[in-house]
Amino acid sequence: MARNDDSINLFGPEMLEDPFPIYKRLRESDPVHWDSARNAWIVTRHRDVMAVMKNRSFSSDRVTSARMRYSEKHKAVFDLLSRIMLQTDDPTHKRLHDLVHSAFTRTAVEEYGDNIRSLCNTLLAPGLQKGEMEFVSEFAAPLPILIISEIVGIPSEEREQIKIWCDAYSTVALNFYVHLSEEQLDYCGAQIAEFSEYLAGKVEAARRAPGSDLISSLVLAADRDHSLDMDELIANCILLLNAGNETTTCLLANGLGLLLKNPDQMAALRADPSLIPDAVEEFLRLEGPIQFLGRVAVEDVSIGDRLIRAGEMVIPVLAAANRDPEIFDRPDTLDVRRGHIHQLGFGTGPHLCAGIQLARFEARIAFEILLERTSAIELTTDALSHTKNFNMRCLEKLPIRLR
Template structure:
């Protein structure tokens, strides 16, 4: 028997169409009623407070492995998909998580991601060159999508000719990976299963090549880790490479797009950043706080927990609304306002604790360089029309398209 929350969540409140364009009023209502509530609709505890979210993410009584708790609700035909999910860092706990994360981190160190700063800048400039030929751009498809996927593909060593199909595989896979523990459709699972199968076959062949002739890319380093002292199994290698390709492009794509939209709404801020690029880092942190790309993550209680006045039972799912926590007035002054100079800015956009995003520094580097190049090279950046809609993947908050009229700076 669940303890009743102060204000029961209305069924249409969570993850429905009314939340797609603007979920923040609903987040505020939920947080003001009670920062942790039980939802019959999604059969989970929903957490909206910053302190409560931070506490759960750091509490070892709450597990990241959502696969074991939720795969039974779906047809056994999707078992291969859930088997892949279960081998990733983000779905692992304890010693397995520590081992996988250590191997991935050591691979990142061997490939010296920091050396890619010049390459990121070159790729961003190439994308701007292409857009200037037309005098217009769809920021999402012409810049925000290709930049991070080009970067993570180069870091991983994915050939240029394969990147288009990998982007589609990533899209299909991630929608299911991000939503299976709340609610998802047969269509989403079917597409994800097909893409995961193709992705797996592709990576299996790539690893065979790299075993014989490894390079200095991240995938080669992961293949070498497969044969090292700690050992990374083939399934773990494949699953976590898929994770890195997904996490390495989609979150950054959303953050870039959300940041550009904010600049379009605040031309005086755009001018200030253009005049003083050193302010761009603080700007990107505020983008991540106010327009958190990944709206929520989940945990599973591994035992009965008396938490924030609620009785959470063993096996209960806890959904942590990062985007709500990042607008908690108990932590952030005037949280609904965008403050490009906000300090401190201890947002939770990349999570906290043992499962903090492994690619956080790469994502921030791509954002900083991306906006430096855009603002440095473009004199005109204007929205072509206001008929905008957010993408249908609720858990990756991003504009589906952002059409711009652009022109080059005088010195370009």
């Protein structure tokens, strides 16, 4: 079947606030859509997204082909991206994944439950005292960076800078295979270079005197198995700091935003807090942080009724698949009682997000405490907007009144 190219301007500023009508249009009329602006196939149906994510005919190495679009002066940024496990295939991916899993097993996430509860109460206290707060900057953003920094082993006085570096990294990592400007790469590249130098010092310190933190666990596992060099260690430390940081901020902000727009659903959670884990999955389905991923065909393969040639980029749109009516009843409606769902908010298959366990754990505790400590939460404005990082969908501000 011939390629189809139309007037849809994907992933631009006009889609930032509400991309879902465009996703719906593509899913219904052209579910495997050729986009000449990105030189890529855009895949929007749930079954097709699943097929791409689980098919070994598609490679996760987006760096090799995409880096050719950018100036050679950004070589160091793309060299780092090529070493993170999300951008690799087996056997490299398995080696990196097994090492990180081993480190996480040694540094058990569940052990931080009391710390998460304590931090939630501490961050919420000023808002309860004043009767209002800006939820994103005062709760949703600081909570994940404080927790992942503690797990990784970052001193409290350095966490504000870590947040700046993580923001720069995610801008590049989530958008480079779609589009980045030279100005963005100049700024972000400088920030990532500083980040890498900082973490190199942390790795060396952990080698000299290992502790119970995640960096020490990674260093011990890598040295035991002789499985990671310094560059791979640094790249995957950056990945872990991001995996446990920004996506959780977005999950918290978007989740509360959905509840505020659907007071009947908030009332259901107050009446039955055991629904909160299912509600977190529903937040990820309806307003997940990651809009899309990227894959590269390693051989000719058919998806739907389209033939994708070896070497071509494919962009599975998770946010479109998560509202596919073939899979989800009333797909645009928040339903905290939806129960078991195969939402793709953090991906699926071998490259499932490394931070999903921690993100779910933090979100469950955060929403339990939010609803436990308040009798009412109300929006104080109707003018809500999202951050400019298209592929990290997150409310920019969420001013609320608390009782």
